[in-house]
Amino acid sequence: MLISFNWLSQYLQLPGGVTPEQVAEKLKLSTVEVEKVERLGANLEKIVIGKVLKMEKHPNADKLLVCEVDIGQEKLQVVCGGSNVREEMLVALAKIGAKVRWHGEEELVELKSVAIRGVESQGMICASTEIGLCKMFPLKEEKEILDLSGRRLKIGAPLADALNLDDAILEIDNKSLSHRPDLWGHYGIAREVGALFKTKLKGYSVGKFKKGNDFDLRVKVAESKLCPRYMAVGIDGVTVGESPSWLKQWLLAVGLRPINNIVDITNYVMLDLGQPMHAFDAANLSSRQIIVRLAKDKEEFVTLDGENCKLDSSMLVIADEKQAVALAGVMGGEASGVSINTKTIIFESANFDAVSIRQTSMKLGLRTESSARFEKGLDPSLCELALAKAVELVLEICPDAKVVSNVVDEARWHLNRGIIELSMEFLQKKLGVDIKQKEVEEILKNLGFGLKAKKNILNVTVPSWRSGKDIVMAEDLVEEIARIYGFFNIPSQLPIFPIAPPEENKLRNLERRTAETLVKELGYTEVYNYSFVSTEQVKNLGDDLSKYIELDNPLSKEKPFLRRHLLPNLLENIKKNLESYDELKIFEIGKVFAAGETGVRAETNSDELLPRQDTWLETVFVNKKDNTPFWQARRVAETIFKSLNLEWQIASLDKVCVWEHPTRLAILSHNGKVVGVIHELNPLTANAFGIESRIGVLKINLSKLAEVMKEKIDVYKKVSVYPEMTRDVAFLVKKEISHVEIIKTLSHADQLLKKVELFDVYAGDKLGIGKKSMAYHLVYNHPDRTLTTEEVNKAHDKAKVVLKSKFGAEVRE
Numbered sequence: 001m002l003i004s005f006n007w008l009s010q011y012l013q014l015p016g017g018v019t020p021e022q023v024a025e026k027l028k029l030s031t032v033e034v035e036k037v038e039r040l041g042a043n044l045e046k047i048v049i050g051k052v053l054k055m056e057k058h059p060n061a062d063k064l065l066v067c068e069v070d071i072g073q074e075k076l077q078v079v080c081g082g083s084n085v086r087e088e089m090l091v092a093l094a095k096i097g098a099k100v101r102w103h104g105e106e107e108l109v110e111l112k113s114v115a116i117r118g119v120e121s122q123g124m125i126c127a128s129t130e131i132g133l134c135k136m137f138p139l140k141e142e143k144e145i146l147d148l149s150g151r152r153l154k155i156g157a158p159l160a161d162a163l164n165l166d167d168a169i170l171e172i173d174n175k176s177l178s179h180r181p182d183l184w185g186h187y188g189i190a191r192e193v194g195a196l197f198k199t200k201l202k203g204y205s206v207g208k209f210k211k212g213n214d215f216d217l218r219v220k221v222a223e224s225k226l227c228p229r230y231m232a233v234g235i236d237g238v239t240v241g242e243s244p245s246w247l248k249q250w251l252l253a254v255g256l257r258p259i260n261n262i263v264d265i266t267n268y269v270m271l272d273l274g275q276p277m278h279a280f281d282a283a284n285l286s287s288r289q290i291i292v293r294l295a296k297d298k299e300e301f302v303t304l305d306g307e308n309c310k311l312d313s314s315m316l317v318i319a320d321e322k323q324a325v326a327l328a329g330v331m332g333g334e335a336s337g338v339s340i341n342t343k344t345i346i347f348e349s350a351n352f353d354a355v356s357i358r359q360t361s362m363k364l365g366l367r368t369e370s371s372a373r374f375e376k377g378l379d380p381s382l383c384e385l386a387l388a389k390a391v392e393l394v395l396e397i398c399p400d401a402k403v404v405s406n407v408v409d410e411a412r413w414h415l416n417r418g419i420i421e422l423s424m425e426f427l428q429k430k431l432g433v434d435i436k437q438k439e440v441e442e443i444l445k446n447l448g449f450g451l452k453a454k455k456n457i458l459n460v461t462v463p464s465w466r467s468g469k470d471i472v473m474a475e476d477l478v479e480e481i482a483r484i485y486g487f488f489n490i491p492s493q494l495p496i497f498p499i500a501p502p503e504e505n506k507l508r509n510l511e512r513r514t515a516e517t518l519v520k521e522l523g524y525t526e527v528y529n530y531s532f533v534s535t536e537q538v539k540n541l542g543d544d545l546s547k548y549i550e551l552d553n554p555l556s557k558e559k560p561f562l563r564r565h566l567l568p569n570l571l572e573n574i575k576k577n578l579e580s581y582d583e584l585k586i587f588e589i590g591k592v593f594a595a596g597e598t599g600v601r602a603e604t605n606s607d608e609l610l611p612r613q614d615t616w617l618e619t620v621f622v623n624k625k626d627n628t629p630f631w632q633a634r635r636v637a638e639t640i641f642k643s644l645n646l647e648w649q650i651a652s653l654d655k656v657c658v659w660e661h662p663t664r665l666a667i668l669s670h671n672g673k674v675v676g677v678i679h680e681l682n683p684l685t686a687n688a689f690g691i692e693s694r695i696g697v698l699k700i701n702l703s704k705l706a707e708v709m710k711e712k713i714d715v716y717k718k719v720s721v722y723p724e725m726t727r728d729v730a731f732l733v734k735k736e737i738s739h740v741e742i743i744k745t746l747s748h749a750d751q752l753l754k755k756v757e758l759f760d761v762y763a764g765d766k767l768g769i770g771k772k773s774m775a776y777h778l779v780y781n782h783p784d785r786t787l788t789t790e791e792v793n794k795a796h797d798k799a800k801v802v803l804k805s806k807f808g809a810e811v812r813e
Contacts, residue, residue, distance in 0.1 A: 003171060004264060005169070005170065006167045007011075008124070008190045015199070018197065021168075024037045032173070038169045039167075040166070041167075043098070043108065047131060049092070049093070055067040061116075063081055064081050065085060073132055082127070083141055085145055088149070092125070092145075094131070096112060101129070111124055127146055128146045136163075156508060179376075182274065182465035183274070184372075184373045184378075189275055196447035196484060200446075209388070212404040213406060215404040217291070217406065217408055225353065226316045226352060231408060231409045234344060235403055238398045242258075243261040247397075251268065270370070277349050277386055277387070278370075281338050281349065282342070284337075284347060292317075292696065293316075298312070303331045304337050312363070327707045330364070330370060330371045331358075331371075333424075345394075348350075354374060380411070409634065420459075426474060431482055433483065441453065441458070449463060450463070518636070524586060527587070529568070529569035530555070532555065533561050540571075540615050548561040548562065566588045567697065570586060582624045584621070585618065615703045622696070630664040634666065649740070650666050650738070651668070658682065661682050661683075665680070683744065722784070725792045728790065729811065730775040733810075743758075753779070753795060754783060755778075759775055759777040
């Protein structure tokens with residue numbers, strides 16, 4: 001929306017020296033977003049009023065003339081190609097140094113003294129398009145220059161002053177006005193500016209007019225909810241023609257093209273007060289009764305700009321007894337529009353439902369200045385003031401015009417202007433600053449609020465233009481006072497209170513750290529699944545359905561149970577994606593629900609306990625070409641515990657779950673507590689889920705790990721300067737002998753044995769029933785000297801003996 005600074009100044013007596021830029025800055029800090037301020041005459045420097053004294057044909061060009069132009073203090077020779085130039089004509093002359101647009105299309109260029117076809121030109125006689133005045137002076141011909149003859153203009157006067165182009169235009173972002181319907185006109189903005197500069201707003205005065213009874217005007221409102229107020233009046237004897245220059249100048253200043261005096265009056269009132277209006281040609285109506293009704297489905301309507309529309313029964317129209325003549329609040333109809341032959345008009349000043357207007361405008365794709373205002377929710381009391389102003393202007397501009405009807409006012413509206421109580425104590429508590437009560441009262445009065453003060457309590461009456469959904473409680477008044485007082489005048493400081501670091505959430509930190517390790521270091525993808533599983537998933541997993549909690553009102557009837565494991569849904573993810581990828585590495589962190597174990601209280605003071613809900617991490621690895629998924633899962637466990645700086649051990653097995661491979665399985669423990677499991681998925685379980693590839697799984701109970709975790713404190717150990725010596729040992733043992741037992745036994749076999757690493761396990765029919773082959777790296781070292789081969793061999797033989805005696809191992813020599 002464009003706002004004229006001079007227009008605002010009609011309603012305010014601003015302090016001396018206040019510039020448009022200062023007004024814009026104040027508005028920006030308190031009320032609306034002012035995107036820019038543009039001074040109308042900014043590009044008209046060194047352009048003056050000139051008079052063509054004489055002209056001759058150019059000696060070297062048939063279509064050019066050499067003119068002598070008087071600009072007051074001097075006479076200039078100018079070469080001109082204007083089709084309408086003549087002697088005694090008043091023109092806009094751009095002197096050397098002025099900036100113009102060639103043919104109205106180029107960027108601004110600075111004029112220089114040049115010779116045109118051998119004749120020196122000391123300036124330029126301008127067309128309106130070349131100096132940015134095409135809206136004020138539209139071209140009739142392509143080569144026409146601006147003709148200012150017939151105006152009382154002083155020769156040599158600056159063009160901006162001569163045409164009263166000393167205004168400044170504030171461009172306001174419409175989005176910042178969405179909640180303020182009272183600001184969609186100059187008078188509403190002037191009220192805000194007056195409050196900001198502590199200047200009294202002038203009253204909006206309109207003259208009284210004599211009503212007539214020669215024209216029987218009637219209005220029927222069939223939809224009072226969509227049209228709470230409709231006012232109309234008939235005026236006869238109007239002469240439709242060009243508007244006076246002052247009216248055209250106001251409209252042009254804010255970007256509206258003048259059309260004719262009647263239409264321009266309705267536009268002026270809308271821009272002045274924010275209340276849209278419409279004028280009907282009474283001769284084009286089939287009756288003297290105006291009907292406000294809903295449109296019929298597929299009813300056809302042609303707008304003022306010739307647009308054919310098909311309406312529906314949700315759209316409000318203004319109609320006569322035969323047809324719709326206007327789209328309520330959006331646009332008038334072609335059939336009833338004012339023309340040069342119009343003699344009798346009917347002015348409409350109405351209030352329409354904001355939602356209805358918005359919906360109609362959006363459905364038809366018609367966005368107008370009128371609809372933009374109505375859809376914000378206008379003040380119904382504006383209708384009367386706007387109608388009176390429009391009638392006053394018509395009677396002023398058309399001397400023969402007279403009001404020939406009564407003023408019809410169909411009104412069914414009520415505004416809640418109830419009293420809001422505001423205490424000074426409440427205000428100061430909310431703002432944190434002590435504002436004097438007298439200043440608070442002044443702010444509210446300048447904004448139009450009614451006041452009754454009782455000691456430090458203010459009883460505030462909301463003005464009609466703010467009594468929609470804008471001001472409804474004391475907090476709204478606090479905001480009004482704060483923005484006018486100035487947010488920058490309220491000192492900002494941090495609250496004073498003891499700052500204690502929040503209690504560490506070990507579980508949440510653990511979740512975040514493990515997820516970062518999996519994604520950044522191991523290239524895993526995190527997935528999020530619902531916490532529900534189906535009967536089929538539980539059956540495929542081989543778990544006991546009776547251990548699951550069934551929901552009374554599940555989101556999906558297919559998955560009525562709360563999950564006890566993350567694995568079923570992860571396997572579903574694998575099944576859906578394995579056809580598209582050769583390798584999948586995914587993980588999930590989430591809660592599982594154990595029916596047989598108690599958890600936290602349902603409420604703070606309740607005796608009811610919820611089921612235990614531990615947070616688990618589960619990772620799944622599958623590669624169609626990799627037959628070692630167990631070792632991939634083990635690598636994940638090693639990387640996670642290393643990143644957490646935690647030690648971990650392999651614990652002894654006490655049971656094997658149905659979905660776990662019986663021999664490719666390891667129990668994880670930390671600080672003496674079992675916290676997870678590494679296993680390969682049982683092939684039978686994989687087949688039940690429709691997966692043929694081998695799958696490695698890692699499961700860690702993060703809740704339990706967070707309770708028992710104890711970070712390893714790294715103590716500096718001097719690195720031995722003497723070389724390590726490695727020997728390998730491979731042997732056959734019974735399948736039930738675990739890696740943990742072997743590690744524990746070998747670590748005490750000899751003092752020189754420093755490290756034991758498993759690098760191969762094999763089980764097959766060729767080894768014999770119940771046998772498996774295991775192979776280890778044994779690393780020997782002495783901290784004070786280099787070991788001899790004999791010493792290493794002796795220690796190594798000792799390790800073999802221990803294996804044979806303890807486990808009955810068959811050592812491969």
